[in-house]
Amino acid sequence: xxxxxxxxxxxxxxxxxxxxxxxxxxxxxxxxxxxxxxxxxxxxxxxxxxxxxxxxxxxxxxxxxxxxxxxxxxxxxxxx
Numbered sequence: 343x344x345x346x347x348x349x350x351x352x353x354x355x356x357x358x359x360x361x362x363x364x365x366x367x368x369x370x371x372x373x374x375x376x377x378x379x380x381x382x383x384x385x386x387x388x389x390x391x392x393x394x395x396x397x398x399x400x401x402x403x404x405x406x407x408x409x410x411x412x413x414x415x416x417x418x419x420x421x422x
Contacts, residue, residue: 345386346413347376356397364397 351357358376362369367389375390386409388402395402 344415345409346415350413361393361397365393367393
């Protein structure tokens with residue numbers, strides 16, 4: 343499974359730069375994380391989730407629910 347973080351940012355009118363400034367996390371760190379290829383073992387981490395939540399003044403669980411509900415992509419042969 344993979345989270346389409348780029349689409350999430352686009353829909354929420356956010357850039358990595360804005361997330362960095364609003365959350366206090368470094369731009370380079372977030373840029374690398376949001377742009378790395380995801381696999382089943384390297385998905386979104388808690389820091390990234392916290393950054394997205396802080397940037398939008400939301401709780402981490404709210405962002406996680408949005409990501410799971412609308413931005414989760416399943417690869418071929420994967421099931422829940």
